[in-house]
Amino acid sequence: MRDSILVTGGAGFIGSNFVLSWLAGESASVVNLDLLTYAGNPASLASVDGDPRYRLVRGDIDDANLVRSLLRDHRPRAIVHFAAESHVDRSIASPDAFIRTNVHGTFVLLDQARAYWSELTEADRRNFRFLHVSTDEVYGSLGPADPAFSETTPYAPNSPYAASKAGSDHLVRAYQHTFGLPTLTTNCSNNYGPYQFPEKLIPLMILNALEGKPLPVYGDGKNVRDWLFVEDHCSAIGAVLAGGRVGATYNIGGASERANLDVVTLVCDLVDEMAGPLASGPRRKLITFVADRPGHDRRYAIDATKISGELGWKPAQQFESGLRKTVRWYLDHPDWVRDVRTGAYLEWIAKNYTERTTL
Numbered sequence: 001m002r003d004s005i006l007v008t009g010g011a012g013f014i015g016s017n018f019v020l021s022w023l024a025g026e027s028a029s030v031v032n033l034d035l036l037t038y039a040g041n042p043a044s045l046a047s048v049d050g051d052p053r054y055r056l057v058r059g060d061i062d063d064a065n066l067v068r069s070l071l072r073d074h075r076p077r078a079i080v081h082f083a084a085e086s087h088v089d090r091s092i093a094s095p096d097a098f099i100r101t102n103v104h105g106t107f108v109l110l111d112q113a114r115a116y117w118s119e120l121t122e123a124d125r126r127n128f129r130f131l132h133v134s135t136d137e138v139y140g141s142l143g144p145a146d147p148a149f150s151e152t153t154p155y156a157p158n159s160p161y162a163a164s165k166a167g168s169d170h171l172v173r174a175y176q177h178t179f180g181l182p183t184l185t186t187n188c189s190n191n192y193g194p195y196q197f198p199e200k201l202i203p204l205m206i207l208n209a210l211e212g213k214p215l216p217v218y219g220d221g222k223n224v225r226d227w228l229f230v231e232d233h234c235s236a237i238g239a240v241l242a243g244g245r246v247g248a249t250y251n252i253g254g255a256s257e258r259a260n261l262d263v264v265t266l267v268c269d270l271v272d273e274m275a276g277p278l279a280s281g282p283r284r285k286l287i288t289f290v291a292d293r294p295g296h297d298r299r300y301a302i303d304a305t306k307i308s309g310e311l312g313w314k315p316a317q318q319f320e321s322g323l324r325k326t327v328r329w330y331l332d333h334p335d336w337v338r339d340v341r342t343g344a345y346l347e348w349i350a351k352n353y354t355e356r357t358t359l
């Protein structure tokens with residue numbers, strides 16, 4: 001084994017943040033296997049382009065030959081698996097790609113990892129890790145007074161996205177249980193921060209608010225998410241990779257439950273403050289209630305007692321300070337924003353919002 005790791009989906013939102021923080025803090029090199037779908041953006045990693053410890057390979061986790069040859073050539077000590085289709089609304093509009101990448105792609109990756117791992121020396125086999133990055137959405141929806149999701153909460157995925165991630169989690173579990181592959185699984189709450197593709201709530205609202213466009217809040221806006229700043233998610237993944245117990249799953253969350261309407265209102269106020277007011281008045285006036293997402297989960301909340309107790313991890317960022325940093329980042333990176341809002345992005349926005357009736 002070499003002092004290298006294979007990251008999948010490292011050109012996406014969380015993956016690119018992870019690769020940047022890894023290269024800043026660790027010595028091991030990174031091979032980034034990414035298909036560069038609409039969500040993958042090498043520009044997010046421009047600052048490490050010349051780093052000899054970093055290499056981007058454009059390819060599919062569902063391509064067994066490619067994965068086999070990457071493992072053979074780079075001999076990584078770990079695989080950190082981010083690659084996925086990740087947007088719930090897209091999984092409702094066209095679920096196929098979610099099953100292909102999230103379920104079958106994860107299966108291919110696991111199967112190739114197992115073949116590679118089984119031929120390592122005994123010591124290398126003991127040290128190898130397959131870390132699967134998953135979501136709290138596998139647990140379904142909570143009522144207002146329900147306790148937060150723990151690692152023993154039964155799976156109850158409600159969207160095609162959540163179901164495909166649940167399927168991948170089960171495959172990871174089975175490869176550990178049946179074949180002994182040293183896996184780790186993390187189930188994290190909603191992330192926000194730099195480099196997030198502006199189809200997701202927070203960057204979409206920041207950019208629409210900046211441009212004085214309507215801010216489309218689904219349903220009554222009272223759905224609750226537990227928000228975590230992306231750098232805190234990356235530090236949690238680092239902690240699990242370094243010290244997590246083989247076969248264990250760890251829930252990761254920010255202890256920052258917020259209703260969507262409160263999130264969007266705060267975004268409006270921060271954009272008013274940082275970019276100056278619109279001639280038409282405060283940006284809160286742009287909030288527009290639109291038809292709800294079918295099957296929309298009401299509330300997510302994470303109990304992160306296990307990871308904090310076992311590994312000493314805690315989020316460093318409060319929601320209000322993290323959101324402020326995030327708004328600042330989008331205001332300061334108009335070139336990145338312009339580049340990701342290309343033809344395919346515009347088609348999605350037209351499809352998801354033009355057909356959605358205003359309430």
Ligand code: NAD
Binds near residue numbers: 060133189
């Ligand atoms: P993202 O959509 O921003 O990025 C996904 C990346 O995977 C992209 O770079 C894309 O090009 C790549 N990819 C897609 N299909 C691929 C394939 N077949 N082969 C290789 N690469 C492929 O997603 P994200 O928000 O960064 O999420 C990363 C992971 O974290 C996902 O597994 C997601 O389920 C999980 N997660 C996300 C959140 C969140 O709030 N964003 C929360 C918890 C867990």
Ligand code: TYD
Binds near residue numbers: 089200218
């Ligand atoms: P999203 O960022 O898509 O993450 P997830 O569905 O994985 O939680 O959405 C976060 C919340 O914001 C979710 O309750 C749906 C809601 N939402 C809106 O109200 N309007 C929007 O335009 C989007 C994209 C999301």
